[in-house]
Amino acid sequence: MRGPWQGGEPKAGSCFGHANEREDVGLASVAEFDSVGLRYGTGAEVLSDLDFRLTQGGFYFLTGASGAGKTSLLKLLYLAQRPTRGRVRLFGEEMSEATRDALPHFRRRIGVVFQDFRLIRHLSAFDNVALPLRIRGASEAEVDGPVREMLAWVGLADRASARPATLSGGEQQRVAIARAVINRPDLLVADEPTGNVDAELANRLMHLFTALNRLGTTVIIATHDIGLISATPGAQLVRLENGTMVDPTGLLRNPPRPGGSAQ
Amino acid sequence: MMDWLFASSAERRLLGGRGLRGATPWLIGIMSFTMVVVAAAGLALANTASLVAAGTASRYSVQVPDGAGIDRVAAAVRATPGASSVESVPAADMRKTLERWLGPAGTSADLPVPGLVTFDAPPSADLAALRVRVAAASSGAQLVAHRDSLGPVLRSLRLLQWLSLALVLLLGAAAAAAVVLASRGALDTHRFTIEVMHGVGATDVQVTRLFQRRIALDALTGSIGGAILAAGVLLAIAAGASFAGEITGGATLTVADLIMLGLLPFGLTAVATWVARATVLATLRQAV
Numbered sequence: 001m002r003g004p005w006q007g008g009e010p011k012a013g014s015c016f017g018h019a020n021e022r023e024d025v026g027l028a029s030v031a032e033f034d035s036v037g038l039r040y041g042t043g044a045e046v047l048s049d050l051d052f053r054l055t056q057g058g059f060y061f062l063t064g065a066s067g068a069g070k071t072s073l074l075k076l077l078y079l080a081q082r083p084t085r086g087r088v089r090l091f092g093e094e095m096s097e098a099t100r101d102a103l104p105h106f107r108r109r110i111g112v113v114f115q116d117f118r119l120i121r122h123l124s125a126f127d128n129v130a131l132p133l134r135i136r137g138a139s140e141a142e143v144d145g146p147v148r149e150m151l152a153w154v155g156l157a158d159r160a161s162a163r164p165a166t167l168s169g170g171e172q173q174r175v176a177i178a179r180a181v182i183n184r185p186d187l188l189v190a191d192e193p194t195g196n197v198d199a200e201l202a203n204r205l206m207h208l209f210t211a212l213n214r215l216g217t218t219v220i221i222a223t224h225d226i227g228l229i230s231a232t233p234g235a236q237l238v239r240l241e242n243g244t245m246v247d248p249t250g251l252l253r254n255p256p257r258p259g260g261s262a263q
Numbered sequence: 264m265m266d267w268l269f270a271s272s273a274e275r276r277l278l279g280g281r282g283l284r285g286a287t288p289w290l291i292g293i294m295s296f297t298m299v300v301v302a303a304a305g306l307a308l309a310n311t312a313s314l315v316a317a318g319t320a321s322r323y324s325v326q327v328p329d330g331a332g333i334d335r336v337a338a339a340v341r342a343t344p345g346a347s348s349v350e351s352v353p354a355a356d357m358r359k360t361l362e363r364w365l366g367p368a369g370t371s372a373d374l375p376v377p378g379l380v381t382f383d384a385p386p387s388a389d390l391a392a393l394r395v396r397v398a399a400a401s402s403g404a405q406l407v408a409h410r411d412s413l414g415p416v417l418r419s420l421r422l423l424q425w426l427s428l429a430l431v432l433l434l435g436a437a438a439a440a441a442v443v444l445a446s447r448g449a450l451d452t453h454r455f456t457i458e459v460m461h462g463v464g465a466t467d468v469q470v471t472r473l474f475q476r477r478i479a480l481d482a483l484t485g486s487i488g489g490a491i492l493a494a495g496v497l498l499a500i501a502a503g504a505s506f507a508g509e510i511t512g513g514a515t516l517t518v519a520d521l522i523m524l525g526l527l528p529f530g531l532t533a534v535a536t537w538v539a540r541a542t543v544l545a546t547l548r549q550a551v
Contacts, residue, residue, distance in 0.1 A: 100467070100548060101466065105464070107461070108464030118459055119459075120456050120459055122276070123277070127276060130273070131460070132464065135460065135465045
């Protein structure tokens, strides 16, 4: 079960080596929230007065009780929701009032891992992982190598043609992670990525996330798993309580300057 | 410009499924069949109306009750400047014509048959003077312009022609409505796939292309199938239409008509594709 992805970084020249289409050099903040509130329909606010910044290359854990607003906050980060008030800036650009046509460009810089994997069931593992590359316009020749390498990296080289229904929960999670990172995102958002996997696999996934983080990807993971948090030294903790952020140190509002990040 | 129609196998796999999908091709096929038949009928009516109008524009006849003095009437007509093709229709021909419409009763001696003199006259002909001369030649003789007597028939033909055009447009609108429903249904069926595609950065146009292509192919399949069936039915009708041909003067579809009918399924496909694209884009834009 131990694949080449475990705890290691991809080799040079792999799909992680893509330097194309990236504009992130020199960005201090990947995400900035300014007095952000979110409500669904006419209900009460599920997120209130969020003020924080995620610095480039940071590693964050988002914690909080069920219903605290973690998933809603992540939705704002991966642009599945717009705030009902306040301002959200991603990669230095104002997102709150961005046109719908502008959003795909930013979504391509964000990798998302869902707790329920969200794999397209009628596509093979290969096609699921290839989807972001194809959406970006890569040719089949450009897709094949990186996808096979990525599947190998997550230990699923021999399951490329398998449909999600024939994969175990852990295998589906790894396919989902491969899909999230195939574009080498600037920001990786993961919602309870270890919620459906055993402890050993959770550990392997964390190796993958830290490897990505070392390559410059800002990572934010929503989790209840204290063990996971404690096993990741240098990560910052973001805690939500009833839709508001608990930031006793003030580090999230005023993070250290680049070069002195949490890592 | 049409590159969206040629998807890679990977793009085709995104929506899954194969073959005729759901009711859309069948609905479009029925619409296409009906549209082609109705349009063909409308064009044939238009041609018939044109033939009848052209044939009667300068044609006149003088009806002579009981045929008394028909030779004098014919002479008066021949003496009219501009009159041509003057012909005194033999009583036997009159009865033969009546027999077509009335059956054997048309040949009955009990049926009074008027004498008839037909002729052509240009618009410059002095018909008022002719009317006076004809009346002098045979009291009760009546000059009739064919265009006047066939006026109601021509108006009915024109009305039917416009009615068939309206029906074709209505069928097109019904096909468009079916495509709107099919597009929304397809979006609903593939909501999850669309969410995932949007999540990884797909634009609305990229998503739309998938559905636009599929519906275009469905519409093309259905409309061509319907049109082929309609062509078969029209050929069968044409083969047995000698009687109708005799009545209408042999009006048929011209080459231009056939080209127009041949383009109809492609027009329907184009409309369906455009409607699908507009529906999908509009529906997607209602999302976040």
